[in-house]
Amino acid sequence: MSEIRVRIAPSPTWNMHIGTARAALFNYLFAKPQWGKFLIRIEDTDKERSLPEHTQEILAWLNWLGLNPDEEIVYQSANEQKHKEIIQKLIDEWKAYYAWESPEELQEMRDQARKEKKWFVYKTPNYTQEQIDQYKKDWRKAVVRFKVEEKGLVFNDMVKWEIRTDTSTIWDFVIAKSDGSPIFYLANVVDDNLMWITHVIRGEDHIPNTPKQILLYEALWYDVPVFWHLPLLLNPNKSKMSKRDTSDTFVTVKKFAQAGFLPQAVLNFIALMWWHTSDDREFFTFDELLKEFSMDRVQSSNAVYDFPRAIHFNAEHIRNLTPEQFVEQLKNYIDLLLNNDALKLEEENELFQKAKYWDNLIKEWKLDDLDYVEKWFDEVKVRLQTLEQFVLYAKYLYDFVEVSDDILYNAKMKVSKELVQEQLPKIIDLLENIEAWDKETLKNTLISYNKENELKNGQTLRPIRSILSWVQASPWAFELLLILWKEESLNRLRRYLS
Ligand code: GLU
Numbered sequence: 001m002s003e004i005r006v007r008i009a010p011s012p013t014w015n016m017h018i019g020t021a022r023a024a025l026f027n028y029l030f031a032k033p034q035w036g037k038f039l040i041r042i043e044d045t046d047k048e049r050s051l052p053e054h055t056q057e058i059l060a061w062l063n064w065l066g067l068n069p070d071e072e073i074v075y076q077s078a079n080e081q082k083h084k085e086i087i088q089k090l091i092d093e094w095k096a097y098y099a100w101e102s103p104e105e106l107q108e109m110r111d112q113a114r115k116e117k118k119w120f121v122y123k124t125p126n127y128t129q130e131q132i133d134q135y136k137k138d139w140r141k142a143v144v145r146f147k148v149e150e151k152g153l154v155f156n157d158m159v160k161w162e163i164r165t166d167t168s169t170i171w172d173f174v175i176a177k178s179d180g181s182p183i184f185y186l187a188n189v190v191d192d193n194l195m196w197i198t199h200v201i202r203g204e205d206h207i208p209n210t211p212k213q214i215l216l217y218e219a220l221w222y223d224v225p226v227f228w229h230l231p232l233l234l235n236p237n238k239s240k241m242s243k244r245d246t247s248d249t250f251v252t253v254k255k256f257a258q259a260g261f262l263p264q265a266v267l268n269f270i271a272l273m274w275w276h277t278s279d280d281r282e283f284f285t286f287d288e289l290l291k292e293f294s295m296d297r298v299q300s301s302n303a304v305y306d307f308p309r310a311i312h313f314n315a316e317h318i319r320n321l322t323p324e325q326f327v328e329q330l331k332n333y334i335d336l337l338l339n340n341d342a343l344k345l346e347e348e349n350e351l352f353q354k355a356k357y358w359d360n361l362i363k364e365w366k367l368d369d370l371d372y373v374e375k376w377f378d379e380v381k382v383r384l385q386t387l388e389q390f391v392l393y394a395k396y397l398y399d400f401v402e403v404s405d406d407i408l409y410n411a412k413m414k415v416s417k418e419l420v421q422e423q424l425p426k427i428i429d430l431l432e433n434i435e436a437w438d439k440e441t442l443k444n445t446l447i448s449y450n451k452e453n454e455l456k457n458g459q460t461l462r463p464i465r466s467i468l469s470w471v472q473a474s475p476w477a478f479e480l481l482l483i484l485w486k487e488e489s490l491n492r493l494r495r496y497l498s
Contacts, residue, residue: 025271
């Protein structure tokens, strides 16, 4: 069997949308386990709408996701000469022709068909020589249209099964604009052939284009690749998600990265929107996806975007990191915020400022002291959903932070200022006298103290927790006492009183 070669062919006309990431991931997961090649082609023939910064972004985020191509990136614009040769070849073989109608004339033809309640299908006109001479004299510019033969066309789509088209409903479509530049249908087919693509795995929105493209493959005597059209992604309200909608939903990879998602969690989330194993397992590392993924379990129905699930996956992936991996991811995250060209955060951007602050903290924090990281990691990781939360909430691990009254005092829990002033010195004494600083001893000591003094446990444990950590989502009091250890814990409690 020949080598499997797949590609994604994004047009750099918008940000790196998760639809593009999905196409990349599914192509990658299909090809790589079979020793196939995963390639990238930037379809930049639409010169007005293609922007180099979009290309840069697409490549940067694919790299962030770890979906790197096996060969050099192909730019469609570089093949333009080849496209023009092929267009000429089709004209020479009478498979394509110049068409001279102006947009207004085409509109008239459409209106006429509507009036007659007919389906408008543009088919080869019979121009007379005089007509052609006149068009040329008028400086009209012709487009090139492909001549669609009438026949039944069936193609097998691996996700959508058999798709049948009667070509009498396909009009003679344009393959070159009046300036001679190629249209998507043609450039895409020629390039896939040049790149020896064996499987075209792309979004379902391309199904209507596929019969036209198959006609081109046949006219050019190219091998037709296997098509695999993946279902759509719908908004929570079931409307179709647009690539241009980059407002507040998390539809770009950039948004995920910026918010402190791990690349492997984003991949897991994307994969599971359209694919699952027979046992409905949810959590997959990238390596596991490569091992378990199979195209025959890709669903044929559309997926509904479910952002809470992405958070769930991210939390789960954070929990599965080793302390060492966690530190690495955290450093990558801050580096991304500060230095990534695709993010291009400006100095005055709030997140950039935060990142600068975190960067300093992290340097001060000596995060490379893995022994200490190991001490807190298990307690902290279960409370994190994103890396951003860590940088916001974990300062207490390395520094004393003044706790605010609204966190410390709580009427419902019966924790008042008076109570804290009265109890804290006694608790400090109590803790000072503990020799064996372990959970058992800490627990026994504090709980029996509460009993003897007719206090609810929360009345002493809550203030300890708040003073030691200042944040609400911190580990519990005993865990904190253990993480910070005796000296630092007592320092902080005393400091609060002073
Ligand atoms: N440029 C097309 C797009 O971005 C590529 C379609 C394909 O994968 O063939 O939708």
